[in-house]
Amino acid sequence: MSDSIFAMKNVSSEEISLKNLSVQFGGVRAVDNFSMTLYPGELVGLIGPNGAGKTTVFNLITNYIKPTSGEIFFMGKSLLGKSPDEICRMGISRTFQNIRLFPQMTAYENVELGLHNVPHYSLLEAFVRTPRARRAEAETRKRALELLEMVNLKDFAGERASSLPYGLQRRLELARAMATSPTLLLLDEPAAGMNEDECNELVKLIRQIHEHMKYTIIMIEHHMNVVMELCKNSRIYVLNLGSLLAVGSPKEIQTNPQVIKAYLGERKHARYNSNAGSQ
Amino acid sequence: MDLFLQQVVSGISIGAIYSLLAVGYALVYSVYNFTNWAFDAFMAFGAFMAFYAISSFFLPFWVAAIISILLAIGMAVSTEKLAYRSLRLRKAPRLFMMISAMGANLAIVNLLNLFFGGQFRRFPVENIGTFSMGQVSVGRMDVLAGIISFGVLGLLWVFLYRTKPGLGIRASSIDILTASLMGINNDAVAFIIFAVTGVLSSVAGIFYGIKYAVYPTMGIVTIKAMIASIVGGLGSLPAAVVGSMLLGILETLVAGYISSTYRDLFSFLFLVIILLFFPNGLMGKSSDEKL
Amino acid sequence: MGYLNAIIILGGINIIAALGVAIITGYTGLFTIGHAGFMALGGYACAILVTTFHVPFAIALIIGGLFAGLCSFIIGVPAFRSQLRGDYFAIATLGLSEAIRLILNTTYKVVGGAFGFMGMSNLTTVPVVVIAVILALFFAHMFVTSQYGKNCIAISQDEVAAQMMGVNLLRTKLIALFISAFYAGVAGGLMGFYMAYLSPSFFTITRSSDLLAAVVFGGIQSLIGPTITAFVLVAVPELLRVFSEWRLIVYGLLFVIIMLFRPQGLLGYVEMNFAFARRWWNAVFTPHQAKQGTIKGDQ
Ligand SMILES: Nc1ncnc2c1ncn2[C@@H]1O[C@H](COP(=O)(O)OP(=O)(O)O)[C@@H](O)[C@H]1O
Ligand SMILES: [Mg+2]
Numbered sequence: 001m002s003d004s005i006f007a008m009k010n011v012s013s014e015e016i017s018l019k020n021l022s023v024q025f026g027g028v029r030a031v032d033n034f035s036m037t038l039y040p041g042e043l044v045g046l047i048g049p050n051g052a053g054k055t056t057v058f059n060l061i062t063n064y065i066k067p068t069s070g071e072i073f074f075m076g077k078s079l080l081g082k083s084p085d086e087i088c089r090m091g092i093s094r095t096f097q098n099i100r101l102f103p104q105m106t107a108y109e110n111v112e113l114g115l116h117n118v119p120h121y122s123l124l125e126a127f128v129r130t131p132r133a134r135r136a137e138a139e140t141r142k143r144a145l146e147l148l149e150m151v152n153l154k155d156f157a158g159e160r161a162s163s164l165p166y167g168l169q170r171r172l173e174l175a176r177a178m179a180t181s182p183t184l185l186l187l188d189e190p191a192a193g194m195n196e197d198e199c200n201e202l203v204k205l206i207r208q209i210h211e212h213m214k215y216t217i218i219m220i221e222h223h224m225n226v227v228m229e230l231c232k233n234s235r236i237y238v239l240n241l242g243s244l245l246a247v248g249s250p251k252e253i254q255t256n257p258q259v260i261k262a263y264l265g266e267r268k269h270a271r272y273n274s275n276a277g278s279q
Numbered sequence: 280m281d282l283f284l285q286q287v288v289s290g291i292s293i294g295a296i297y298s299l300l301a302v303g304y305a306l307v308y309s310v311y312n313f314t315n316w317a318f319d320a321f322m323a324f325g326a327f328m329a330f331y332a333i334s335s336f337f338l339p340f341w342v343a344a345i346i347s348i349l350l351a352i353g354m355a356v357s358t359e360k361l362a363y364r365s366l367r368l369r370k371a372p373r374l375f376m377m378i379s380a381m382g383a384n385l386a387i388v389n390l391l392n393l394f395f396g397g398q399f400r401r402f403p404v405e406n407i408g409t410f411s412m413g414q415v416s417v418g419r420m421d422v423l424a425g426i427i428s429f430g431v432l433g434l435l436w437v438f439l440y441r442t443k444p445g446l447g448i449r450a451s452s453i454d455i456l457t458a459s460l461m462g463i464n465n466d467a468v469a470f471i472i473f474a475v476t477g478v479l480s481s482v483a484g485i486f487y488g489i490k491y492a493v494y495p496t497m498g499i500v501t502i503k504a505m506i507a508s509i510v511g512g513l514g515s516l517p518a519a520v521v522g523s524m525l526l527g528i529l530e531t532l533v534a535g536y537i538s539s540t541y542r543d544l545f546s547f548l549f550l551v552i553i554l555l556f557f558p559n560g561l562m563g564k565s566s567d568e569k570l
Numbered sequence: 571m572g573y574l575n576a577i578i579i580l581g582g583i584n585i586i587a588a589l590g591v592a593i594i595t596g597y598t599g600l601f602t603i604g605h606a607g608f609m610a611l612g613g614y615a616c617a618i619l620v621t622t623f624h625v626p627f628a629i630a631l632i633i634g635g636l637f638a639g640l641c642s643f644i645i646g647v648p649a650f651r652s653q654l655r656g657d658y659f660a661i662a663t664l665g666l667s668e669a670i671r672l673i674l675n676t677t678y679k680v681v682g683g684a685f686g687f688m689g690m691s692n693l694t695t696v697p698v699v700v701i702a703v704i705l706a707l708f709f710a711h712m713f714v715t716s717q718y719g720k721n722c723i724a725i726s727q728d729e730v731a732a733q734m735m736g737v738n739l740l741r742t743k744l745i746a747l748f749i750s751a752f753y754a755g756v757a758g759g760l761m762g763f764y765m766a767y768l769s770p771s772f773f774t775i776t777r778s779s780d781l782l783a784a785v786v787f788g789g790i791q792s793l794i795g796p797t798i799t800a801f802v803l804v805a806v807p808e809l810l811r812v813f814s815e816w817r818l819i820v821y822g823l824l825f826v827i828i829m830l831f832r833p834q835g836l837l838g839y840v841e842m843n844f845a846f847a848r849r850w851w852n853a854v855f856t857p858h859q860a861k862q863g864t865i866k867g868d869q
Contacts (some may be wrong), residue, residue, distance in 0.1 A: 059570055062734060088736035096570060100731040102724050104791070113724045117736030119717035123745060126716035127709050137717070180736050314657040362826045373656060374726075375829045377601045378786055382825020385779055389818040499775070502668065505661045513657065540676045547665040554648035554658065570730065 014073070015040045015216045016092075016184055021060055021070035022242075030056045032242035033070070040183070043210050043217040045227040047253075048239035049262055054220045055097055057239070058186045062087050062094060074184065089118065093182035095173040097189045097220070103162035107153055107172050110161050112144040114179025144179065150212075151175045151205060167198050171205070178209065187219040191226045203229050228254070238262070281414040286535040287528055292421035293490070294527020295428035299483040300504030301511070301519035302432060303476040309452040309514040310472060313373050314505065316380035317358050318480055319498025320387035325351040325481030326402075326488040326497060327391055333403045340404055344485055351484075352477035358383050359473040367469075384498075391495040399492040402485075424486040431482055432520065435475065439516075444471055452514075503530075506550045512563025521562065575696055581801040582699035583760045586706045588784035588800035589793060590753030595782065596790040597714050598746040599726025601660040603778045605754045607667025610674060610773035612638040612755020613762040617687050618680065620763070627693045631702075631759040638755025639748040641666075646747045650740050667778060674770040686769030687762070694764035702760060706753060710793050713749060722746045723791060754781075776818065783821045789834055 017037040023030050031053040038044060046054050059065040061072060062084045072079040079087055093114070102110050119126070120136035148154045151171040156164060161172060170190055177185060190206065191199050203226055210217055210230075221227045227236060228250040236253045238245040240262040246253060253259055300322065307315040328350045332343035362383045366376055407419040439445035444467075450458040451468045459465045487500060503526060504519075511522025526546055534542040553561065587609055594600050616634030619625040625633070645662035652658055675684050682688065713719050721742045724732040733739050762768040784803055788795030807814050 055570060064570060064730070064734070083738075084733045085736050085738050088734060093736075094734060096731070096734075098570070100570075100728050100734075102727040102731065104727055105723065109720065113720060113732070113737070114735050116717040116720065118738070119721070121717070123718060126718050127712045129712060129716070133716075140717070176735060308657070314660065316660075362830075365830055371829070371833065372599070374595075374599050374601055374790075375833050377656070377660060378782075379826050379829040381601075381603065381779070381782070382822040382829070384822065385825065386819050386822030389822065393815055393819065499668075502661065502664055506665065509658060509661060540672070544669050544672055547669040550662065550665055551644060551648050554652060554662075558648075558652035 013039060014076070015042070016061070016072070016074045018057070018061070019071040019073070021057070021072065022068050023056060023060060023065060024068045029242045031060065031067075031239075034239070034242070034244055036237055036244075038184075038216055038218065040216055041214055042234055043206075043215075043219065043230060044234050045231040045236035045250075046218055046220045046239065047222070047224075047227055047236060048245070052239040053242040054239055055188055056242075058094055058188055058218075058220070061186060062092060085117070088180055088182075091181070091183040092186065093177040093180045093184075094186035095170070095177050095188055095190060097192065099166075099169050099173055101161040101169055101172060101176070103160070105161055106158050107148065107161055107164065107168075108144055108157040110172055111147050111175045111179045112140055114176045115140045115143055117180060147175045147179055150178070150209065166193055170194070170202075174205075174209075178213065183216060185215045185217045187217060187221075189220050189222060191221055191223045194223075199223055199226050202226065206230060282535060283532075284415045286531045288415060288417050289421060290528030290531030291524065292418075292425045292527075293531060294524040295425040296483050296486050296490070297504045297507050297523035297527050298432060298520045299428050299479045300501050301508040301523045302435065302516050303479040303483075304501075304505055304508045305511075305514055305516050305519040306472055306475060308508070309516070310448065310455060310468065311363075311367060311376070312514075313376040313380070315476065316377060317362070317383040317387065318476060318504075319501035320384045320391075321351055321355050321358075321477060321480035321498075322484040322487070322501060323391055323493075323495055323498040324354050324387060324484070325477075326484030326493045327395060327495075329481070329485045330400060330402060330488065330493045331395075344482075347485060348478050348481045351481035352474045354387070355473040355477035355480070356470055358387075359469055364466075364469065388495050388498065395495065397495055399494045402488040402493055404489055420486075420489055424490070427482065428486065431478065435479075435516075438475075448472060503546055506546055509550060509560055510553045512560030515562060518560060518562040522560070577805050578696050579694060579699045579760075579764050581804040582703045583694075583757045583764070584780070584784065584804045585703050585797050585800040586760070587754050587757035588781050588788070588796045589706050589710045590750040590757070591781045591785045592788070592793055592796040593710060593713065593722075593753070594746050594750035596785050596788075596792065596796065597719060597726060598722040598743060599729075599790075600656055600743065600747075602663045602750075603660060603775065603782055604663030604665070604667035605750070605781050606773040606775065606777040607663070607670040608638040608642060608751040608754035609758030609761065609777070610667070610670050610768075610770070611641050611751075611758065613758030613768050613772075614674065614681055614687060615755070616759030617690055617762045617768055620693070621689055627698075627763065631756050634759040635752040635755035638758070639752040642747045642751035643744065646744050647740075650743045650747075664775065664778075667773065667775070671770045671773055674773075684770065686767050686771075688767040690763050690766050690768075692763065692766055694760045699760060702756065706756070707793065707797065710753070714793065718742070718745060726791075779818065779821065783825070786825055786828060791834075 021034045121133040125133040237247045246256045329343045329347035332338045362379045409416045447463040507522035507526045508519040511518030533545040612634035615637040616630045619630035649659040649662045784800035785796045788799035
């Protein structure tokens with residue numbers, strides 16, 4: 001079903017493609033022969049029950065975990081064997097399911113870090129802070145404040161990251177990821193723990209930065225209305241037990257009997273677990 | 280060839296002592312992900328307690344050993360309660376755990392120094408001599424140290440793999456949070472683990488004291504055990520034993536064939552070289568923090 | 571007067587070495603208990619350069635520091651390549667410092683073995699130390715507030731996140747370690763030319779623990795805190811001789827207590843900048859009424 005979408009595009013312009021990716025932890029196949037291709041500027045969803053291997057896909061792309069087999073190409077270059085920081089500097093940035101900000105740094109400093117992951121002046125210039133170094137710092141400051149403004153956090157620039165409310169921390173992570181000037185953005189459950197209103201606001205924000213910054217985005221999300229809304233013009237990949245269960249437009253996914261079964265299965269499972277917990 | 284065999288036998292006996300210590304580090308590391316820097320203080324403490332039980336109270340060796348083990352258990356468990364527990368509960372950064380452990384270590388070692396003085400003491404046991412195996416003469420005490428050390432490690436293995444509390448500890452080492460959700464009592468696990476480190480450090484302290492001498496900073500030898508557990512692969516008990524035996528034998532060979540002054544130098548070089556070629560130790564896994 | 575001089579000089583030397591530890595432990599989050607080894611490397615190198623090769627003292631100090639910095643890569647490269655294991659580094663620092671002491675102790679040819687290295691003149695005077703401390707503070711401040719320093723802070727707070735945000739961990743840690751060892755090396759050089767001789771017994775694990783104590787007490791991510799405590803820790807035992815037996819016991823207990831109750835140390839996360847100085851100045855010297863006035867003014 002996805003062939004029709006692929007056929008329209010030129011193969012050489014692929015932004016990222018995962019080819020037959022697998023990884024095993026002990027006996028568990030966390031990701032099993034998973035393939036996925038994105039073209040520049042696309043925003044696709046990645047969904048699936050808990051433990052399906054979604055986060056592991058992000059860990060594989062950023063090479064935090066090495067695949068057992070398979071290949072990853074980003075702008076035509078293989079990512080295998082590259083370190084996570086190299087991959088970031090090539091233009092892939094991410095957020096984390098369990099927020100990982102620098103807790104004692106201010107919101108502003110968190111964003112700034114993404115901008116100067118490679119310092120803009122030499123070590124010797126750092127010691128004497130030449131005019132050139134000072135100019136570079138001023139430039140960084142301006143850019144960091146712009147990014148904070150983009151995610152509506154400018155008023156919190158001086159607050160310690162750990163003291164921000166949960167929802168704002170998620171947005172700060174987004175700004176920090178944007179600061180590394182990526183072309184591909186990996187968002188791991190950006191709406192986790194948000195209520196209806198916050199979700200709507202987040203949808204607006206993500207759509208805005210997607211259109212404005214021309215990012216390619218892969219988004220893992222459990223809030224179905226968030227995914228369905230943001231991916232309505234593109235497609236959603238569904239993972240189950242590490243392998244691809246389905247891919248298609250939000251409509252196709254919602255009516256896919258296998259997807260429904262996988263999710264219902266999880267719900268049954270969840271009920272069973274909560275019963276066991278309460279005993 | 281005889282010299283070689285002689286060195287290997289001696290290396291095995293020192294490797295057995297390192298194994299006790301390295302397993303102590305690995306056990307704590309596997310569950311709590313930090314290096315228990317106070318461990319060398321436990322070892323010196325255990326050795327001193329046995330020393331005074333024999334020299335001041337004229338107790339027989341075995342009784343003194345048991346008293347020393349019990350006191351070392353008390354010391355290890357109370358250190359955990361006072362210096363680590365609340366850090367652990369509030370998930371403090373590892374740096375804080377290490378500093379706290381280092382503090383406990385400094386305090387205990389220097390208290391020993393203050394009370395007992397810094398001089399070297401010969402451990403008050405009679406020399407039980409050597410026996411010959413073919414061309415090789417073997418110290419009976421070395422054999423005893425080896426047998427007892429491996430006996431203790433064997434008991435530990437049985438405890439971890441054949442009993443219910445052992446299963447709880449293994450579960451905690453895989454994922455302490457999930458383990459506690461499954462009804463495993465974290466405080467009980469901590470108690471058992473630190474009690475075990477007390478036993479290990481005391482036995483190691485006694486045999487090391489017999490082999491060399493008893494003095495407050497004798498625990499510095501635990502750096503060898505740390506090196507051994509890194510060489511093997513941090514956090515894994517079998518790897519700790521493999522690393523210890525390897526280090527014990529190799530450094531004894533260096534001492535025998537080159538010079539005993541370079542023995543300590545060698546163990547450090549060994550660490551650097553192993554880390555260069557095996558960044559996670561010989562049998563260690565790579566990064567294991569889940570995102 | 572000689573007594574006061576001794577405190578100023580030894581305190582100043584301790585400040586410089588402690589600033590080195592502050593950079594690697596306080597700012598980069600890497601636990602070290604082997605900085606005495608780097609002091610020894612710098613100290614002996616500096617002593618040999620001045621006495622044997624007649625290099626000017628200031629230049630010899632810098633070369634000694636650079637030498638210590640380069641030697642730090644012996645452990646930095648292998649330990650930092652295995653990520654997420656701060657423990658490797660801590661053990662490697664201890665191992666290196668013990669190895670250095672062993673080599674110095676058994677090499678009689680150039681460095682004098684256990685007798686020590688002698689024949690140095692007393693070049694480390696009060697003005698020299700004061701200038702060195704001021705320069706050390708200035709450059710440390712420049713480093714930790716630079717983009718390099720901020721990358722170090724990020725690593726200390728979340729190594730994985732820092733790497734995922736594009737920070738090269740190995741490179742950044744090596745830079746911090748190099749500077750840190752450089753500071754220790756310069757401190758070692760100053761010490762040799764104050765004592766007029768160097769002995770391997772100066773550079774034991776006790777000295778490393780003292781340096782760590784200055785940083786733990788003074789506070790992580792702070793320069794001014796460790797500077798104050800590094801000086802006080804030298805001055806106090808000198809003033810209270812009886813304390814010396816209990817010193818390390820008290821340090822040890824304080825390590826535990828501070829980690830339990832105030833892990834950021836006395837002045838943790840306090841940046842040494844003018845805002846801090848002004849706040850401190852206001853708190854101490856502004857009369858009570860004036861202070862109330864400013865608060866009202868702010869409202
Ligand atoms: N580093 C790891 N070590 C061992 N198992 C892991 C690791 N990371 C993930 N897993 C396992 O892989 C499976 C997929 O996890 P994950 O990708 O986090 O799922 P999700 O789809 O909820 O994001 C789970 O069973 C998880 O326990
Ligand atoms: Mg996930």
